[in-house]
Amino acid sequence: MNEQTVAEKKRNIPPRGGRGAKKMRPFTVAEKLRAVRLHLEEGFNLTLVCQELDVSKSSMGNWLKAYRLGGEAGLESYRGQGCISAYFFDAQRRGARMK
Numbered sequence: 001m002n003e004q005t006v007a008e009k010k011r012n013i014p015p016r017g018g019r020g021a022k023k024m025r026p027f028t029v030a031e032k033l034r035a036v037r038l039h040l041e042e043g044f045n046l047t048l049v050c051q052e053l054d055v056s057k058s059s060m061g062n063w064l065k066a067y068r069l070g071g072e073a074g075l076e077s078y079r080g081q082g083c084i085s086a087y088f089f090d091a092q093r094r095g096a097r098m099k
Helices: 003-012 029-040 046-053 057-075 084-098
Strands: none
Touching: 029 046, 029 057, 046 057
């Protein structure tokens, strides 16, 4: 191969590792609720919902868990604490059962 062909191939190679990672953007509660309802109530496939709304499967899984545990309030953002809302509502449920 000549140098020009090698240079063209290098230009067309997609980035690997962390260089190609997407930046996270904050989702509103309404957006999270729409995604969750599309999957749970409308019956759309999880992968399809994630692709259409540009959401990762892990984020969607966290939202589903939070919604099942706390309803719409479970989707509220606790900034800087990750998916703490799901654990908060789970602890509330356990506390309610123990009384």
